[in-house]
Amino acid sequence: MCGIVGYIGKNNATKLVLEGLKKLEYRGYDSAGLSFIRDNKLMTFKKKGRIKVLEESFDQDEFSSNISIGHTRWATHGEPNEINAHPHLSSDGKITVVHNGIIENYLELRKDLIKKGYKFLSQTDTEVIPNVIADNYKGDILDAVFKATEILKGAYSIGILDEKEPNRLIAVRNSSPLLFAICKDGYFIASDITSVIEHTNKIIYLEDGDIIDIRENSYTIYDKNHKKVEREITEVNISAADASKEGYDHFLIKEIYEQPRVLREVISIKHNNYVINLPLEGSLSLEELKNINKIYITACGTAFHAGEAGKYAIENLAKIPVISEIASEFRYKNMFVDDKSLVVFVSQSGETADTLAALRKAKAIGAKTLAITNVVGSSISREADKVVYCYAGPEISVASTKAYTTQVISLYFLAMDIALKLKEITQYQVKDIIQNMEKIPSQIEEILKHKDEFKKIANSIKDAKSIFYTGRSLDYITAKEGALKLKEISYIHTEAFPSGELKHGSIALIEEGTPVISVATQSSILEKTISNNQELLARGATVISIAEEKNKFIKDSSDVIIEIPDTIDLLTPLLAVIPEQLIAYYASVLLGNDVDKPRNLAKSVTVE
Known part of the structure; x- marks a missing residue:
């Protein structure tokens, strides 16, 4: 710490x-x-x-x-x-x-x-x-x-x-x-x-x-x-x-803008002509996979959100149920981990105390352990049975950005590798996902061109007493990450809710003019998300929607629309999180906060 x-x-x-x-x-x-x-x-x-x-x-x-x-x-x-x-x-x-x-x-x-x-x-x-x-x-x-x-x-x-x-x-x-x-x-x-x-x-x-x-x-x-x-x-x-900042005002904005380059490098490292290329120390053999009947993912903060995206990918591609749990809770609960379990630990620093403690508990039980981390030689990377590196480079700002997106990429490649070995997907499907993934860096560059739009939104919400994020499925995970970014550097009270849960209590918090950022990128549930937005508008909320360009229906249920380039549903978190990062950054700057060193927080949480 x-x-x-x-x-x-x-x-x-x-x-x-x-x-x-x-x-x-x-x-x-x-x-x-x-x-x-x-x-x-x-x-x-x-x-x-x-x-x-x-x-x-x-x-x-x-x-x-x-x-x-x-x-x-x-x-x-x-x-x-x-x-x-x-x-x-x-x-x-x-x-x-x-x-x-x-x-x-x-x-x-x-x-x-x-x-x-x-x-x-x-x-x-x-x-x-x-x-x-x-x-x-x-x-x-x-x-x-x-x-x-x-x-x-x-x-x-x-x-x-x-x-x-x-x-x-x-x-x-x-x-x-x-x-x-x-x-x-x-x-x-x-x-x-x-x-x-x-x-x-x-x-x-x-x-x-x-x-x-x-x-x-x-x-x-x-x-x-x-x-x-x-x-x-x-x-x-x-x-x-x-x-170093290399001319940027803050490390945070530098690291946001580094994401296209970093993701290009990470994606290229993890496949060779669309054949998945996880190194031996990070790849699970078919024999090891056949001996696994349960998968767990555990982490803290932003890394936990990346882990939840990984859970979604493994379940949808490999057809294996995955249990995700906050690391600080994992070691104190009966998680039913045994020697036929695979436990995945996600940590930017590889030194996160709660995650390291969870790793040691899992190893003591005899589970197979796999680390997703950014730091070569870190404690978690050394102690886990397997390790997949994120290759994000140094991340200095306390609020994580490029580490998050590289963690998601790393988990997606892990999910594809498992699914392919278990014959739940084909090499053709893997190639299709990676080809769409290779477009992501350029698509992020397109989003970054609209910084004035994000400054304007940040200015409109910076004085709000509360801000809410909503979403369904993968969008809810992205909403949670957006809410965390905003609260940790702007100090505005921010929460994320599953869109479908709004009417079960949370919508009572909505007042006239309450800003709500709705993440609406998942095509299979888009109609439901639009309906939830209408419920918010009816209660006086100002709804700001993050949606793909092809989504022409969201405009009738939004006050403001942030358009992101079109991609497959699985990959939308990599794009939708960029406006969230930028809105949080500009809100913090406008409020005069210390962007890279938010109060009460530290980058590497090495105490429990």
């Missing part, structure tokens, strides 16, 4: 850490801080608010150092303020840590440490970490960290400096994302590759339980059993430009 950057090497660590933190601000922006060692003296600066406030609070050249750790926070324990900001120090001020995750037994540890005379200043769970390390320190910081990790319970990644050993940076990864990066003049630790990619593409994805001891010219990795191990160095194919 928070962002960590650390550096040790020949360059100015304080500058490098601050630069890296700015690229991680989408992970948290309540407060920020950094520690460094200069002339054998540990120094720490912390500020409430954005990283810019921290950056302006001291002279980075005056306080240069060759070793530093930094943190940008999304609060979980304790309000956002300077005291609760990271880094946190041990009582004697000698050991400093930055931390992402949650220490589950911190209250018990805090109580014991207070009895031993340790002082606590903050409300955070993190502050127990440096004190547990200090309590176990016997002259070697690494040995103290080994002992501390046997005591700490929870999911965490930690960066540690010790004033008494000024040339060592220690890092720990336990069920919370942390990578190690190698550059010619030093080493980084970081929560996300975006913070280090301008310096190096040589990455080691640390595994759960790994502890790394980093010196200026060397490093040693230890596994959860404290044994030395070698980890593979991966050369990542991401450029610094991928992690």
Whole structure:
């Protein structure tokens, strides 16, 4: 949920850490801080608010150092303020840590440490970490960290400096994302590759339980059993430009406009002359499919909506019932998962805590597991039996756009692959779907040309106290995603309802002038959707319909029509979501909100 950057090497660590933190601000922006060692003296600066406030609070050249750790926070324990900001120090001020995750037994540890005379200043769970390390320190910081990790319970990644050993940076990864990066003049630790990619593409994805001891010219990795191990160095194919705005006002609008290019690439990767090309690590064999009698899809937020579109595709193409469940509910319900179940986990980051917990539960039961994720080397991608990558590239804005559409594409290819192997569809049908899919990027480009139309709609709804989305079947899934986008960045109360359920209670919320965005793209149920729109108009709603160009009947049941290019029903979510994304973006801009960093939210939800 928070962002960590650390550096040790020949360059100015304080500058490098601050630069890296700015690229991680989408992970948290309540407060920020950094520690460094200069002339054998540990120094720490912390500020409430954005990283810019921290950056302006001291002279980075005056306080240069060759070793530093930094943190940008999304609060979980304790309000956002300077005291609760990271880094946190041990009582004697000698050991400093930055931390992402949650220490589950911190209250018990805090109580014991207070009895031993340790002082606590903050409300955070993190502050127990440096004190547990200090309590176990016997002259070697690494040995103290080994002992501390046997005591700490929870999911965490930690960066540690010790004033008494000024040339060592220690890092720990336990069920919370942390990578190690190698550059010619030093080493980084970081929560996300975006913070280090301008310096190096040589990455080691640390595994759960790994502890790394980093010196200026060397490093040693230890596994959860404290044994030395070698980890593979991966050369990542991401450029610094991928992690920059490249002239756009916000990352969100950049990522919306990147979708045509990204989808062209993803579609081309996943087939070869219309023969499905899922890699071996993501493809299920016929023998494996014959051993599966139930399919589940679980995810959170936008990824869950993509999963629901995947459920629709699998059921309609492969003729297999699919159960979809929010990941935070999955692990606490009796889902009747067994060793004949396939469970599909969808996560942009591959580190979503609830989804990761659901994955571990499914694996413990013996189910076959498959990940749909965007991040190579992420926890979910490594722990699942199978993995299908989305190839969306870095997505920086908290509100997901291109990750969503690439997740839908990936799930559709998975559905076609399963259906073809089970002989529920033919290769000819697969070719027809993919040929229609190949038109989608150009069709999105056509939609993007009408930005003034979406600005006008956004301006007309920005002051509404409530806005509703409606739809049936696949359109209801698209409506839910549209409602989520609008509420998370505009802060307008927005809900999605199944169109057919309106008269069973929800229509009581409609007042004169209430904006309702009706997604009306499914040809088989279009007459029903039109009828529902009429019900809304009769109660005074302002109905804005998203419909295909060929739909000439929707105009009589709409105040405003957003036309999208014609495609097959299965693929309409990929087009209908684009106006939703743009309306949400422009509403947020017009309201003066921080588009890329909406309040109370963070990009990668790594705590449950």
